[in-house]
Amino acid sequence: MTWEVVIGIETHAQLATQSKIFSGASTAFGAEPNAQTSLIDLAMPGVLPVVNREAVGCAIRFGLAVGSKIDQHSIFARKNYFYPDLPKGYQISQFENPVVVGGQIVLQLGQGDDLVEKVVNLTRAHMEEDAGKSLHEDFQGRTGVDLNRAGTPLLEIVTEPEMRSSAEAVAYARALHSLVRWIGICDGNMQEGSFRCDANVSVRKPGQPFGTRREIKNLNSFRFMQQAIDYEVQWQINELEEGRAIQQATVLFDPDTGETRAMRSKEDAQDYRYFPDPDLLPIAISDEWIDRVRGEMPELPQAMRERFQALGLSAYDAAAVTASLEIARYYESALKVAGNAQAKVAANWIMGDFSARLNREGLDIEAAPVTPEQLGGLIARIADQTISNAIGKKVFDALWQGQGKSADEIIEAQGLKQITDTGAIEALVDEVLAANPGNVAEFKAGKEKALNALVGQIMKAAKGKANPQQVNDLLKKKLS
Template sequence: MNAQLINGYEVVIGFETHAQLQTKSKIFSRASTAFGAAPNTQASVVDMALPGTLPVMNREAVACAIKLGLALGSHIAPRSVFARKNYFYPDLPKGYQISQFEIPVVQGGEVSFFLDGDKKNVRKTVRLVRAHLEEDAGKSLHDAFQGMSGIDLNRAGTPLLEIVTEPDIRSTEEAVAYAKELHKIVTWIGICDGNMQEGSFRCDANVSVRKPGQPLGTRREIKNLNSFRFMQQAIDFEIRWQIEQLEDGHAIQQATVLFDPDTGETRAMRTKEDSADYRYFPDPDLPPLCISSEWIEQTRAQMPELPRKMAERFVADYGLPEYDAATLTQSPQMAAYFEQAAQKSGQPKLASNWVMGEISKRLNAEEIGIESAQVTAQQLAQIIQRIQDGTISHNAARQVFDALWRGEASDADAVIEAKGLKQMNDTGALEKIIDEVIAANPANVEQYRAGKDKAFNALVGQVMKASKGKANPQQVNELLRAKLA
């Protein structure tokens, strides 16, 4: 990837993302994973690590891992093993976390994306190291007013896939775009609900800086970034902080840091551990996880059309630029909306422009999804058809769109009729207006004939004004040029 230099430093970022899997029960017990229950009401004897309890693998969690591997073009290991990751923390009842270390279930793969607003069709690709299954820890609760802390083990044992990238990301913009694309994929294939506020999709960013050509710098890991906006703020601050430290002659110490949204700053939480500190060893209570090729192929046959494949189809079938196709496949709902509008209107590029433009603008302003759009795909197709057959101009089309969005009518033709938005297509009437404009503006006529194109635009404007905006602009241009020839 092309390096983006900041004050002479290259930024290097890698991601570790914990996607909570959409299973009804936990990874090694039958306790519920439902969010929002009263503390410690969804913690089984297995989750609490009571003596004599043994973990039993959740088959659906493995199915989710297979789906992710297929979606990312990864190798799905036919045999993977579980390990104990040893560390002490109050919300870890076993004193270790069951995870995967030496042989993860998902190996390699990649995530490709376009940067927001980049219409140059330059695709960025981030390589993945692995994705492994593991259990979540509990949660420490702190009551500052009473000066007390407690442990909620409801989340302990919740199934996670930890998705780890190579350090391929070179800017904050790329980091956010990668996280958004991964979020899209895990929600698209239905393995994670993607709710960042509830902790279902948590990102840790490993950030370091270096002079170009130098070895990788010392990284600091920003933990539990739970919104894309905070992610951008946190990484931007961390980059500035590390560069300032190095410029002042200080060394960067490897550490785990947290982002404080109130101050907009990161702060060190603890010195960052390496894998040797966790004393990984194979879990003796869990046999190797074996996945047959038949299971993988059965899962492949049940997978939905993936966003990248759908985007490729939109390029091939509808002639869209890659950027448009990638944008329109942000969700299955948006893709379906576009495809319906494109097919019914017969104008896929115009449908793409409207969905990416006016529709998206309204959705963002009202903070709603496309499934809640006040203009249906059928109505949008009708607007596009009326533009194409010359019934209305683009400006009039926006007025029709506004009226439909406000619910003033359910039919584009009804709005056109009620508001008198039909274009003037009567050549005789239009020629009469043009003749009058030419006669009333001799100076502009002479300037145009002298080679000044701005004078022609001024004459077109006068015709449009005289027709009260109802003249067909293309027709006006053709007739006016013919008369001035």
Template sequence: MNWEVVIGLETHAQLSTQSKIFSGASTAFGAAPNTQASVIDVALPGSLPVLNKGAVERAIRFGLAIGATINRRSIFARKNYFYPDLPKGYQISQFEIPVVQGGKIAIVSPTRGEIAIQLTRAHLEEDAGKSLHEDFHGMSGIDLNRAGTPLLEIVSEPEMSSADEAVAYAKALHSLVRWIDICDGNMQEGSFRCDANVSVRRPGAPLGTRREIKNLNSFRFLQQAIEYEIKWQIETLEDGGKIQQATVLFDPDSGQTRVMRLKEDAHDYRYFPDPDLLPLELSDEWLEEVQAHMPLLQEEVSGKFMNEYDLTPYQARTLTSSRELAEYFESAARDSDSKVAQLCANWISGNLSAQLNEEDLDISQSRISAVQLRGLAERIADGTISGKMAKEVFDVMWAGEGSADEIIERKGLKQISDAGAIGKIVDTVIAANAQQVADYKAGKEKAFNSLVGQVMKASQGKANPGQVNEILKKKLG
């Protein structure tokens, strides 16, 4: 009998503000411990929170981008729990009325094709500090630099049915928050982390008991953790066991999940409205202003690429994986014909991406500018250089040696496309290789390739390979 998998994701996106959500301390990553912890962040008595406009604006941008309801009035609440990296004894979050409700994210599921994942809500909250458990004479060290960093917690409906779909959703969300410039998406630094709620059931049965996998900070771990969890739950149920509601942690070394706490020990957060913060009220004017500054969204840009430059849906999706990449492509392909645009698209997603990956750079750090790449594409399109020469020009260009035209000139890479000149070389080769000519005429295709090779060699690789083929065939009759 089959099992049906039900997955929902809660994602914490760290908002890219300069200052904290309730204090004026910096949010920069990597500062010396506690140098960015203000009196508010360390919760000194009498200090009071003041809400950061930039954090609210980012939440609005998110709501607009996913077509959600943006509540004109939302409430901050205290989530009470006891932990040393939370010096107030509560986290300021939103509970009953979050700033963003509903909306959806489009993903491509390997099994269900294009689907939309509905979101439940997205709310503003503050991050906690960090506990360091290395031995400080048997004590733990507390760094409150991260305390008060603004987070948007984004909660999906339980609508994903496999680890692949969960990863596709997380990637789509990751690329969206970067696209609309509300989060830097740096997963190593914890700017984007996921909790996954996983349960299994028989088709048509009520929802099974779920377990929540906490704090997954890479797509690979998200995939592995969910796959392990599904397998474990199905095996447990098939062996006659029961699933207990629990919070679990994923251990990348063993590839397994292990229980952190059971439901009985679950936190009882005793939420209540924070009396220190009045309701967050958003005016229509502000929403309109934020809307006016929104960039075109990924789907819109990708549609534009397909229309204006004849890109395939796959090419368009690849080139809109980040705004920087899309902008790079646009400045390379703008106002050029579709042949040059196609070449730009292929070179960006091919050689350029490979080179960037190899040196662990992103597109903004590319050693080849969009204008340079376009120059290369134009010389391929007009037949000046062959694909093979283009690779050589690309490498030299990457090394910082100028524009395509300069490199072609300097290296003498110009392709010979003059039919007369190629014809002469072909004549010489035919005259010098009687045996192979005879073999070809006797039906040996291999002999033809060898003759092409001879012509290319005689031209020092500069003859246009397409023309060589054509002329050679004609002359051999």
């Protein structure tokens, strides 16, 4: 009998605020050590926290995006433990009455026509403050503590243990990553720690109760998540198959060895002694506030996918053009110019030449030299046969190089307009036939390839601008 893998994910998403959750210090990344700390972040004696409204707004926004219940009487609690990067000796978090209760994330698994959807249920999402950073390397025998990050607002998003493979876990993390960026509550920068996941992993025989879980901490890339979970699952299976029980533990993934190992600093069974923070009062979230946040919410990826599928995109293509809000916005803007009938063509352009070019040049979509309106204009000219597909690629290239403000301008300036006048094409055909009697003879002798050579000659003579369909039709007529 095989083993079943059970995975639940806790994600810490750094909320996109200017200042910290309980102080007026900046949340910007990369400042001089401890220079972005207020007296509050340093936990000076006598200081008190005051809640950042925007952090609560971000949490509400997330809750609405995943269909949660928003607790309108949310409470901050203290989580008590000692650690050098936790200046107060407690973390202000939420325990009972988190701001977001329940909710769902829909994942697309698989490729192309095999694409299936899976719903992952969320348990909750709560606001909390980040800890500082311990630097272990630079000081002989000492650890340095930088509290710049202490007090940065986080939303901790917790799933039910519903994922059954590392692939599902990664798909969930990707979907969540895309969503938090989509709704603008988190920049998603994983290198800077703005989006980090902990994976709770256990294995069991199907139908049995959950096994003992081990928590892999601080996974900051999708690839590491996959590797870490795969290693951990195999390790747990080996342990169990050799008759050893799994001990609950917190583990770290070492990307260099590809292995997980238990953290020494987390050996003690923790008793966090949560209790409502007496310095902070319950957060009242009014219906008006919720409505206002709802009103400001961009259309969500699920709704957008459904709309695009109604225009004729496959589920896979619809998922591809909604992989991020930036792509989706680009696609929509291009489509607005190209026309809805070009939905599929526009998707192909964006997922094909456009993405390839961005990749090749290492550019983000925001930095693309071709605007969606320009691309839409180009697609429209192909659609109305002003230019051919092949010329289209040439125009795209010209747009990318900044050779013109629009496809029309480039077509006009470079004389790329397709030749559709039958008389003009016929003249070209006649000219080429007369100049290439060899090819004509070969074709007549049954060599189909000779036709391609003739088409090539005609297109060359037309500088690629002749309508290829018309050329083909005329050529065949003349040779028959």
